[in-house]
Amino acid sequence: MRPNIICHMISSIDGRLLTERWNAPNGEPATGLIHRVYEEAAGRLGGQGWMVGRRTMAHYIEDQRKPQLLEQPLKRPAFKGSPAGRKLAVVLDPSGKLLHAGDDLDGDHVVSIVSERVEEAYLESLRRNGVSYLLSGSDGSGLSDAVAALGEMFDVKTILLQGGGTINGAFLAAGLIDEFSTLIFPSVDGMAGIASIVDYHGSRTTQPSSDFRFQLAGNETLEAGTVWLRHKVLRRHVA
């Protein structure tokens, strides 16, 4: 059984995801307010941790490298560090671009999901730093196996998927999102081309949401007029 996955995002009224572009209702920079509203709601959702794409994690772990990937995928065992009761901070980093200096991120235990083409020296550096890892697929596409393995390795029942839009789109297309938890912040981005909170980068002929229906499961007004919507994701035949 894979963990229950809740996609938790804060969005502008027009569905965009770059929070640093929004203003608070009083006209002041909104960054602190957005962070507070987002994290408080995440805390209420619970779960054993959170997952993000490599580009979102690069905001927290800025050191990156240019990987020399193996020519052929090579299966190797997972490594479990010492979470010691901490929540999990999981990054989907198929090429192993992020350079981790330790296994702790704001009190959470870092887990890296890498592809089977990552070099042994990179895995060794993760082990040296106590960062847990598991290998999945040849290019980051084995999301279903990855989350099932994560659930089994750490006994995860529920985990939050916290963006960005690219990884959310990949999870939706793979049928791996059970619920959307969407905070609508009272600001409009308005600029064409700014990413959305779900941005599928696959074939344009395949709409990732076409197999699903969405059922409202909760709504609430939070600080500064932010609206919190929760939608269950139903398979087409269930709706």
Ligand SMILES: NC(=O)c1ccc[n+]([C@@H]2O[C@H](COP(=O)([O-])OP(=O)(O)OC[C@H]3O[C@@H](n4cnc5c(N)ncnc54)[C@H](OP(=O)(O)O)[C@@H]3O)[C@@H](O)[C@H]2O)c1
């Ligand atoms: N508003 C919000 O609530 C919110 C929440 C989170 C993030 N954000 C913002 O979102 C932005 C980043 O979003 P993003 O969409 O550019 O990037 P992202 O989703 O954070 O990361 C995308 C990366 O994930 C990796 N990946 C692993 N498996 C993948 C798969 N199956 N399919 C696709 N990619 C996979 C790839 O890394 P490689 O390129 O290394 O292959 C890919 O480039 C940041 O500016 C961040 O601040 C906003």
